[in-house]
Amino acid sequence: MSWLHRIIQRGKPVSNRFNLHEQDHEMWKDRARIAAEMIAALPDAGKAELKIADIGCGDQKLREEIRTLVPAVSYHGFDLLPQSPEVAKFDISRQPLGARFDVAVLLGVLEYVADVPGALRSLRQDCRYLIVSHSVSDFRKNPRRSKRKLGWKTLMSESDFTACLEEASFVIRECRPTSNQRTVIWACQ
Ligand SMILES: C[S@@+](CC[C@H](N)C(=O)[O-])C[C@H]1O[C@@H](n2cnc3c(N)ncnc32)[C@H](O)[C@@H]1O
Numbered sequence: 001m002s003w004l005h006r007i008i009q010r011g012k013p014v015s016n017r018f019n020l021h022e023q024d025h026e027m028w029k030d031r032a033r034i035a036a037e038m039i040a041a042l043p044d045a046g047k048a049e050l051k052i053a054d055i056g057c058g059d060q061k062l063r064e065e066i067r068t069l070v071p072a073v074s075y076h077g078f079d080l081l082p083q084s085p086e087v088a089k090f091d092i093s094r095q096p097l098g099a100r101f102d103v104a105v106l107l108g109v110l111e112y113v114a115d116v117p118g119a120l121r122s123l124r125q126d127c128r129y130l131i132v133s134h135s136v137s138d139f140r141k142n143p144r145r146s147k148r149k150l151g152w153k154t155l156m157s158e159s160d161f162t163a164c165l166e167e168a169s170f171v172i173r174e175c176r177p178t179s180n181q182r183t184v185i186w187a188c189q
Pocket of ligand 1 (some may be wrong): 018019020023028031055056057058059060061080081090091092093094106107108109112113121139
């Protein structure tokens with residue numbers, strides 16, 4: 001059992017790496033809800049079982065959100081810091097997924113990755129659909145300060161992030177902001 005599993009089992013707050021001490025925040029739940037709605041709106045949802053890779057899944061809040069909206073799902077959690085034994089340890093900056101999924105999901109993860117275009121290109125090989133969020137710089141008064149304070153490696157504008165998706169050959173189906181307008185979620189194929 002890892003140190004992180006032991007901390008969670010004792011009911012103590014998780015590490016503040018990757019801002020995980022804020023993982024119960026309403027914005028994070030809002031983001032997961034929107035992502036689940038986007039998955040439910042995919043053409044294949046409800047027709048066949050969707051195999052989903054939730055990369056940087058944290059406490060797997062997306063899993064519960066999907067369960068209520070999409071009946072047939074096979075959910076697989078991946079994370080650099082797994083919070084439970086069923087989550088596979090995985091580093092998107094260094095590894096390809098290495099298996100084919102219907103949907104790959106990245107919520108609040110690419111802010112911690114230096115080479116976002118590289119990560120997106122790598123994922124393109126392994127998924128049919130991508131649901132991805134980015135906390136865009138557009139609505140922040142001082143983006144540099146936010147980036148430093150939150151320990152992010154990447155903070156892009158909405159248009160720059162859109163360009164990265166398109167350069168990695170993703171076609172955007174839909175994009176929606178969270179209710180605080182600071183994060184955008186894209187559904188791509
Ligand atoms: C801000 S949290 C978001 C967690 C979850 N997606 C959510 O929305 O509640 C970022 C998550 O990404 C994971 N993470 C950070 N860098 C990663 C990497 N290079 N590869 C995989 N996971 C990573 C962290 O461990 C953390 O669980």
